[in-house]
Amino acid sequence: xxxxxxxxxxQFTYYKKLGxxxxxxxxxxxxxxxxxxESNSIAIIVKHMAGNMLSRWTDFLNTDGEKEWxxxxxxxxxxxxxxxxxxxxxxxxWECLFGAxxxxxxxxxxxxxxxxxxxxxxxxxxxxxxxxxxxHVGQIVFIGKMIAGSKWQSLSIPxxxxxxxxxxxxLNPGGTFK
Numbered sequence: 798x799x800x801x802x803x804x805x806x807x808q809f810t811y812y813k814k815l816g817x818x819x820x821x822x823x824x825x826x827x828x829x830x831x832x833x834x835e836s837n838s839i840a841i842i843v844k845h846m847a848g849n850m851l852s853r854w855t856d857f858l859n860t861d862g863e864k865e866w867x868x869x870x871x872x873x874x875x876x877x878x879x880x881x882x883x884x885x886x887x888x889x890x891w892e893c894l895f896g897a898x899x900x901x902x903x904x905x906x907x908x909x910x911x912x913x914x915x916x917x918x919x920x921x922x923x924x925x926x927x928x929x930x931x932x933h934v935g936q937i938v939f940i941g942k943m944i945a946g947s948k949w950q951s952l953s954i955p956x957x958x959x960x961x962x963x964x965x966x967x968l969n970p971g972g973t974f975k
Contacts, residue, residue: 798903798906798920799903801920802898802901805898805923805924805927806895806898806899808927808931809891809894809895809898809927809930812930812931812934813891813934815934815937815938815952816843816887816934816937816938817887818950818952819839819937819938819941819952820839820880820883820884820937820941822941822945822948822949822950823839823941823944823945825879825880827839827941827944827945828840828880828883829875830940830944832940832943837873837936838875838940839883839937839940839941840875840877840883841872841873841874841875842933842936842937842940843877843883843886843887843937844872844873844876844877844883844886845869845872845873845933846887846890846930846933847872847886847887847889847890848867848868848869848871848872848890849869849872849890849926849929850889850890850891850893850894850926850930851864851867851889851890851893852864852867853894853912853922853926854893854894854896854897854898854926855893855897857897857900857910857922858897858900858901858905858908858910858919860911861911861912861913861914862910862911862912862913862922863912863913894926898923901919905919906918906919906920910922912925938952
């Protein structure tokens with residue numbers, strides 16, 4: 798299970814960085830842009846992710862992942878006003894997640910975790926969130942690309958560069974994705 802845990806931490810770290818690389822390409826106002834009234838801004842998505850992370854990962858092994866103190870509906874309202882507030886929520890959520898994952902011991906893998914009174918094995922509870930957060934990071938990246946337009950700096954292999962990238966990887970097998 799140690800290999801699995803290290804792999805999930807690596808994946809969560811990757812998606813956290815994708816979000817941060819997107820934030821870095823946008824100005825403060827861009828973080829609050831919404832396509833229409835039914836869509837979410839990056840700020841709202843971050844607020845939702847942070848609320849979910851704090852709820853799911855606080856006392857992860859002992860209490861239901863849907864905490865009584867969480868108000869999910871408020872996460873989808875415009876209540877953050879600055880980049881600093883967004884980044885504080887973002888970092889607080891990820892710190893809670895990584896703290897919980899790093900605290901898992903070999904004996905914990907036998908525990909049953911509850912999310913909204915639904916039982917999960919520890920790895921299933923982790924996988925549930927490993928599917929949820931990349932979904933939202935993808936939304937953040939997509940919104941960022943729409944806003945940045947031609948100024949967007951690719952977070953992976955830029956369009957039209959796959960052949961060169963693959964050739965470089967072949968010549969440099971130790972190379973890694975961005």
